[in-house]
Amino acid sequence: MTMTIIRPRALVTGASAGIGRVYAEHLARTGHDLVLVARRADRLQALADEFGQAHRVEVEILPADLGTREGVEAVASRLAADPAVDMLINNAGYAARGRVAELDFEALEAMLQVNVLALSRLSSAAMAQMIAAGRGTIINIASGTAFMQMPGNAGYGASKNYVLAFTRHMQLEAEGTGVRVQLLVPGVIATDFHAVAGNDLANFPPERVMSAEDLVVASLRALEMDETICIPSLPEIRDWDAYVEAEARVAAGVSRDRVAPRYHNGG
Numbered sequence: 718m719t720m721t722i723i724r725p726r727a728l729v730t731g732a733s734a735g736i737g738r739v740y741a742e743h744l745a746r747t748g749h750d751l752v753l754v755a756r757r758a759d760r761l762q763a764l765a766d767e768f769g770q771a772h773r774v775e776v777e778i779l780p781a782d783l784g785t786r787e788g789v790e791a792v793a794s795r796l797a798a799d800p801a802v803d804m805l806i807n808n809a810g811y812a813a814r815g816r817v818a819e820l821d822f823e824a825l826e827a828m829l830q831v832n833v834l835a836l837s838r839l840s841s842a843a844m845a846q847m848i849a850a851g852r853g854t855i856i857n858i859a860s861g862t863a864f865m866q867m868p869g870n871a872g873y874g875a876s877k878n879y880v881l882a883f884t885r886h887m888q889l890e891a892e893g894t895g896v897r898v899q900l901l902v903p904g905v906i907a908t909d910f911h912a913v914a915g916n917d918l919a920n921f922p923p924e925r926v927m928s929a930e931d932l933v934v935a936s937l938r939a940l941e942m943d944e945t946i947c948i949p950s951l952p953e954i955r956d957w958d959a960y961v962e963a964e965a966r967v968a969a970g971v972s973r974d975r976v977a978p979r980y981h982n983g984g
């Protein structure tokens with residue numbers, strides 16, 4: 718009698734480098750088959766060979782440019798067609814920076830295609846398939862810059878605010894479905910991201926820089942702990958709770974039939 722081994726299968730975007738590569742390695746080590754997505758097929762193939770041999774898992778490469786509609790649809794179709802994919806790491810992304818008055822609109826549009834639209838499309842395809850299966854895990858990668866305003870970072874910061882908001886809506890919609898949705902909020906992580914964005918990682922004080930390894934371990938540990946928001950370096954999670962409470966107080970006041978007293982003539 719032949720035994721078929723059914724392993725969990727994860728699809729990782731941006732798997733050719735940095736955070737995505739580290740996720741892929743950890744998931745392979747813990748017995749996941751993988752589908753690796755990025756543009757650099759040679760890198761993906763090298764990782765597939767390495768992880769396949771070292772961890773005896775099946776690793777498929779799916780080279781795709783998530784900055785194009787065809788690339789996104791190829792990956793979305795893969796998610797929709799394969800119920801064995803029970804984990805999506807929505808990680809591919811980058812920063813195109815520039816002050817608003819000097820914005821390179823084409824560069825902004827290209828970044829939003831990857832950071833915002835591809836992530837949304839792949840989240841949607843995975844959610845549909847996973848809700849139907851009654852199980853699955855999606856991790857969306859935001860950024861600490863979603864909580865900060867810095868000159869030159871309007872486009873990238875806003876794209877990560879989108880990820881934050883979109884993922885929190887996904888979490889609401891996933892309630893009771895068996896699907897887990899994690900929002901991961903990295904700070905400054907030591908990867909090629911900074912060089913790609915035209916910055917030097919060495920400009921950050923070392924005490925602000927985390928390794929991709931530590932980030933990914935924290936994210937996977939948060940999954941085990943059923944924490945849906947993972948901010949790996951935040952010492953006290955109650956600070957996030959306070960943020961959500963403050964947001965709820967603002968939300969309770971934004972829609973009323975009268976303006977606030979401070980806008981009345983004479984105060």
Ligand SMILES: NC(=O)C1=CN([C@@H]2O[C@H](COP(=O)(O)OP(=O)(O)OC[C@H]3O[C@@H](n4cnc5c(N)ncnc54)[C@H](OP(=O)(O)O)[C@@H]3O)[C@@H](O)[C@H]2O)C=CC1
Pocket residue numbers: 730731732733734735736737754755756757758781782783784785808809810811812831858859860861902903904905906907908909910911913
């Ligand atoms: N490093 C940091 O300090 C932080 C990073 N983040 C976020 O983490 C995520 C991963 O970044 P990180 O690992 O640091 O950066 P890297 O530059 O090391 O890796 C980015 C990955 O995204 C892929 N990618 C970029 N553009 C595309 C595209 N058009 N189509 C398909 N894949 C693409 C790249 O692959 P390829 O070039 O082969 O296509 C690469 O695998 C991003 O979403 C980033 O915004 C958030 C906060 C902090």
Ligand SMILES: N[C@@H](C=O)C(=O)O
Pocket residue numbers: 859860861862903904905906
């Ligand atoms: N957090 C990093 C990116 O998202 C950065 O500050 O550059």
